[in-house]
Amino acid sequence: MPLSPPAFAKLDDVAHTIQLALTPVFLLSGIGTLINVFTSRLARVADQVDRIAETVARASDSEKAQMSHRLDRLRVRSHALDAAVILGAVGGSATCAAVITLFYGALRNGVAASMLYGFFALAILCTIAALGAFTYEMLLASRFLRLRIARGEADAER
Numbered sequence: 437m438p439l440s441p442p443a444f445a446k447l448d449d450v451a452h453t454i455q456l457a458l459t460p461v462f463l464l465s466g467i468g469t470l471i472n473v474f475t476s477r478l479a480r481v482a483d484q485v486d487r488i489a490e491t492v493a494r495a496s497d498s499e500k501a502q503m504s505h506r507l508d509r510l511r512v513r514s515h516a517l518d519a520a521v522i523l524g525a526v527g528g529s530a531t532c533a534a535v536i537t538l539f540y541g542a543l544r545n546g547v548a549a550s551m552l553y554g555f556f557a558l559a560i561l562c563t564i565a566a567l568g569a570f571t572y573e574m575l576l577a578s579r580f581l582r583l584r585i586a587r588g589e590a591d592a593e594r
Contacts, residue, residue: 527562
């Protein structure tokens with residue numbers, strides 16, 4: 437028995453909604469990967485702080501001043517990475533909200549379109565800001581590395 441045209445229309449609408457929902461999922465996957473990179477960098481900063489903290493007790497006064505300066509730089513890097521992780525998480529949450537809004541809008545005949553655009557725009561803006569914070573942290577790390585190389589320090593930061 438053939439299906440009537442309204443059933444095809446509803447099936448097509450559902451299929452189209454699911455297709456639209458997949459686009460933000462790819463963005464969410466990318467954001468998750470970025471957050472993984474950010475947290476890996478943050479773990480490396482924490483490892484360096486631990487290594488410096490272990491050597492402070494047996495260091496001379498001039499070495500302690502140098503280590504204090506290193507810790508200050510690591511603190512700035514950790515703040516940049518914190519911002520990147522938080523912005524990435526907000527971007528991911530906004531992406532999920534965009535998907536929910538998409539389904540809600542499909543159920544409510546499109547009344548949630550402005551919410552969908554808002555959540556998706558928020559996701560994109562937070563992702564851009566997270567990338568900016570990560571770029572800032574990377575520049576800090578590379579600048580510090582170049583300074584250590586110029587000073588001839590053997591254990592250059594990784």
